[in-house]
Amino acid sequence: MPEPATTPSRDDQLPSGLLLALCRLHALKPDASTVGITGIDKRPVAGRIPLHSMGLRADLQADRKNHGGELKALYAYAQEDAAAWADELRRDIPPGLFGENLRTTGVQVSGALVGERWQVGPEVVVEVTMPRIPCATFARHMDEPRWVKRFLQKGLPGTYLKVVTAGSLAAGDGIRVLFRPGHGVSVAESSLGLTPEQAQALLASEAAGEITLHGNVRKAVHRALNRDPARGRVHA
Incomplete structure (x- = not known):
């Protein structure tokens, strides 16, 4: 994939944020999945932690078929979205509870x-690669009624991240948006279901070399256009 050009805006016009907490595996916990354990228990860590293409040093995903890898090296969740859940659930949503790294x-x-x-x-x-799609392990971890459906319908999925440039991270680091593609489709919208127009906008952005579609976003595009994901054909 060619390197995208930066959005033609002054730096101070692009949003800036803050990394409130950096979280990684605290301990593996038993889980009623086929794997039998889960690495969803993330807790904040102090200090500057090295980051490579597969994620934070000493972090771990137990179910590597469905979690982790280069396209899901990090999972980010916003304090603003966590606060919305805290109000709804009437419980604290501390950093790491959703299994997020950032x-x-x-x-x-x-x-x-x-x-x-x-x-x-x-x-x-x-x-930014794709939204988090909730699973049964997440539901068991949260112990909230109908959690998978509620989390999906809320439209606050957080996002998985691919590491483009490795280095190190620490709580308190600034976050600056470097590049924003022109298609206008958010990860939340892709998790809730795309319109044909949104799907076409994503495909056009990929064809122009702005982005590469991955995982559940590509599947959402195929669903919106009634395509066979394996062959890319449109069904009548």
């Missing part, structure tokens, strides 16, 4: 555009 403030996370790029701290550049 708890942010001041920057759109669920509202980030697919393919958007952020600089976090002095070195790291990450790319």
Whole structure:
């Protein structure tokens, strides 16, 4: 994928935020999945932690078929969205409870555009890849009624991030949006279901070399256009 040009705006016109907490695996916990354990228990850590293409040093995903990897190296969730859940659930949503690595403030996370790029701290550049789709492990971890359906319908999925430039991260690092593609489709919108027009906008952005579509976003595009994901054909 060619490097996208930065959005033609002055730096001070692009949103800036803050990394409130950096979270990684606290302990593996038993889970009623086929894997039998889960790495969803993330807790805040102090200090500057190295970051590589697969995520934070000493972080771990137990179910590597469905979690982790280069396209899901980090999971970010906004304090603003966590506060909305805290009000609804009448319980604290501390950093790491949703299994996130980055708890942010001041920057759109669920509202980030697919393919958007952020600089976090002095070195790291990450790319927004896809929304989090809730699973049964997440539901068991939260122990809330109908959690999978509620989380999906809320439209505050947070976002997975790909590491474009490795380095290190620490709580207190600034977050700056470096690049915002022109298609206008957020990760939250892709999780709720795309219109044909949104799907076409994403495909046009990919064809122009602005972004690359991955995972559940590409599947959402195919669903919106009634295509066979394996062959890219449109069904009658």
